[in-house]
Amino acid sequence: MTQESSLWLELNPDILTPYQGAEHPDVYELKLEIKHYNMDKNGKFRLGSNFLIKTPNSSLPLLIRSCAGTGCFSTMKQQAHMDGDVMIAGFFPLYTLGTDRSQSDDSGDGQNKPFIFNTYQFVLALAFAIEEINENPHILHNLTLGFNICNAHMETWKTFKNPFTSLFGKDNLPNYSCVRVSKSIAVLTGPSGLLSSQIGILLNLYRFPQLTFGPFDHALSDHKNFPALYQMASKDTSIAIALISLLLHFSWNWVGLLTSQDENGLWILPELKEEMDKNRICVDFELAIPTSGLAYVFKVMALYKQINKSSANVLIIHGDNEALLDMVRCIEQFLVKGKVCIMNSQLEFTMRRKYFVLGSLHVPLIFSHHHPDILGFTDFVKAVNPFKYPEDFFLARLWFLSFNCSDSESDCVTWENCPHEASLDLLPGHIFDTTMSGDSYHIYNAVYAVAQALHELLLHQTEAQTVGKREGAVTSPAQLHSFLKNIQFHNTAGDQVTLDEKRKLEADYDIVNIWNFPEGLELEVKVGKFSPYAHQLSLSEDMVHWAIGTIEPTQSACSESCGPGFRKSPQEEKAACCFDCTPCSENEIANGSDMEQCMKCPDHQYANTERNQCLPRAARFLTYEEPLGMALACMALSLSTLTTVVLGVFVKHKNTPIVKANNQALSYILLISLIFCFLCSLLFIGRPNTSTCILQQTTFGVVFTVAVSAVLAKTVTVVLAFKVTSPGRRMRWLMLSGAPNFIIPICTLIQVTLCGIWLGTSPPFIDTDAHSEHDHLIILCNKGSLTAFYCVLGYLGFLALVSFTLAFLARNLPNTFNEAKFLTFSMLLFCIVWLTFLPVYHSAKGEVMVAVEIFSILVSSAGLLGCIFAPKCYIILLRPDRNFLLGFRDRSPTHTHIHTHTHTHTHINLQKNRLKETCGVYRLAPM
Secondary structure, three states, rough: OOOOOOOEEOOOOOEEOOOOOOOOOOOOEEOOOOOOOOEEEOOOOOOOOOOEEEEOOOOEOOOOOOOOOOOEHHOOOEEEEEEEEEEEEEEOOOOOOOOOOOOOOEEEEEEEEOOOOOOHHHHHHHHHHHHHHOOOOOOOOOOOOEEEEOOOOOHHHHHHHHHHOOOOOOOOOOOOOOOOOOOOOEEEEEEOOHHHHHHHHHHHHHOOEEEEEEOOOOOOHHHOOOOOOEEOOOOOOOHHHHHHHHHOOOOOEEEEEEOOOOOHHOOOOOHHHHHHHHOOOOEEEEEEOOOHHHHHHHHHHHHHHHHHOOOOEEEEEEEHHHHHHHHHHHHHOOOOOEEEEEEEEOOOOOOOOOOOOOOOOEEEEEEEEEOOOOOOHHHHHOOOOOOOOEEHHHHHHHHHHHOOOOOEEEEEEEEHHHHOOOOHHHOOOOOOOOOOOOHHHHHHHHHHHHHHHHHHHHHHHHHHOOOOOOOOOOOOHHHHHHHHHHHHOOOOOOOOOOOOOOOOOOOEEEEEEEOOOOHHEEEEEEEEEOOOOOOOOEEEEHHHHOOOOOOOOOOOOOOOOOOEEEEEEOOOOOOOOEEEEEEEEOOOEEEOEOOOEEOOOOOOOOEEEOOOEEEEOOOEEEOOOOOHHHHHHHHHHHHHHHHHHHHHHHHHOOOOHHHHHHHHHHHHHHHHHHHHHHHHHHOOOOOOOOHHHHHHHHHHHHHHHHHHEEEEEEEHHHHHHHOHHHHHHOOOOHHHHHHHHHHHHHHHHHHHHHHHHHHHHHEEEEEEEEEOOEEEEEEEOOOOOOOHHHHHHHHHHHHHHHHHHEEEEEEEOOOOOOHHHHHHHHHHHHHHHHHHHHEEEEOOOOHHHHHHHHHHHHHHHHHHHHHHHHHHHHHHOOOHHOOOEEEEOOOHHHHHHHHHHOHHHHHHHHHHHHHHOOOOOOOOOOO
């Protein structure tokens, strides 16, 4: 018969009296104190059962509660007890810190202390697990588990009192047990690591298996000091990554770090700082808080100043619960509002805060281990009452304080005065939560671990035939260690349970936010989850309760975020998270926030004014449609047309003395080359291609060489005509042989050779200029080799300089012959134009550079045309009266006539005809 089974009793109607106020006629009141027991699976009965009694007049069963009627807390044992063949002892902090010193240890222990209702769930979790195991025929089929739970004193000098008394008897005799037969097989302690370590010192002496259910404590993982201790919680190996994921989610990169100055607080620092460095998160301040002593007081004072001074609005608090409890209170009560406190575990605030007006000044975000719900636990809690567990002092106390079972100040209570419908689920959630907590989940697993290990021990003893007739107790708790170390199973929720730290799975984290209301009311809300295996954070921001007056997440950064178009510039002697925002340079963009470097736009794109986007450049080159291109093209065509007209004038008047006097053939060559000089400038206008790029420079170089060499040939002819035509000159054969006529082909051949070398080594090609104009891509011809270009240009300059020098030396020729002066002026203008071209060309950019070269070509060509041919056209067209032959080499008409008669006419006649054919030089009328 299970505990839910009922016992049928046949009673004499004489002992039953009708229950007053009952609506049903078959409801009776039994005025006896029932001492029967409920039967369990092993055939034993338990106290505190419900019985079904059938009345003689009806087959309707009646439910009658068995209770003592009246109970006084001063006479009750302050423990929760349920008998069994094997017992599990539990020492839980069921009262708050502090002791009423006015009372003695015996009379005042517990009665004058405020009761922590939520910690009573530890007792219920243990009882629930034990009842499940006792009802399971596959575990401990011949044994029943029981429990004995006492309050664990937080004061160091009283920590050993209850454990010593519970395990070894009431008399304080060391190394002597006053209990004839000890049935305790294991001890559960927690959630405080400090409390577990203190009790563990005693339990280790007797090799008692100790299972702790609080957060993982690094100090307790030292198996040399605590060889008999097992921690149910898994190690927080992923807490650093979880914290960083939360910071990155809210873009918090400026935080304060508070830890307890012990192993639990300091172990996380290296890993946390490493992750912060990887993700560019900076620590404004770092404080390690001593756990106790005078240093703690001074540290808290420094903490107050440091946090209020800091611009970091996010505090990471990590450490042992007890060490940080007072510090968290200090933060909440005295520090500036708006701080977000991220904690590694939930701190139980034993003193309810009453200074809240409308919500909390700070935002707690707590990382707690995720655990599944255990089926049936909530229903079990709802059904718990003092009648079901009459030996549970803490449940009776909770019932008495919660449901007003007595109006008097006495500690005695009549249970009939309690509401019959009373249940723990009727209490507010902030007072008692019926949902299984993380610590209760560890207690549940710990009980099953002990049961499974005990089951394996009994099977082992049976197989080894080392167990005789058992009388309901295991010989020694120490025998259980070898089985606890290797135990591994899956609980009823499907989670794997193991006590080996190396085989424990990493726990998922629930992110809990505490909603605070007036008068200390709190509501714990799960707002997110972190999976350590996928490193994935899921969070519902709209469920987070932020500080007063804000609905948006708190911002925590040393410097304001740099928007698009700006890059971060580190501030000197400050953390990497502190920076200035510097605009991107020209043609660079930053299309995101907080970029370290600006990105340069490709050559075919340019940065917009906001420096956050690259836009395509519009191709640009010197076109005929533009005013500048149109003007240059018109100039080239006009000048080439004008040169053609001049050529026509010279051809038409080819037999006149002035045309013959200027060496008719050289004049024609010069005019034709000037026409091509003007026209070659058109190659520089329009969209460049490979052909035009090659023709631009080569055509320019060759035709200009022909023009300048023609000028040089004319200059040499003039000089030779006046130097070698006199009788007795030795260089007269140069003139007679026509040597000046070879200047043009020789000079042109040299220039053609230079151009051929240029085209063979590094020819011009199409290029782009992305720097001259911000939003345009200039398409132009790259000269390929600047050296070759300057060689071509330098060669032209050399020819012009030679022509200028010769013309300058011939400046003292007879006044009636003006060719030398005109050649001097033309070459002077030519040299000035191209000397000016060089610096202007290098300072110009884009299409302006092309326009400068075109303009230089046109101006230098026009200079040659104007200086050399304009005076002659003037005589031919406007002053034909001067276009006649007077003689040769006379200074004046009169002087020439007299001088002619003084010489021998025979000598002159022999030379004149040959000179006319050779040089074409005649004396003209005065101009």
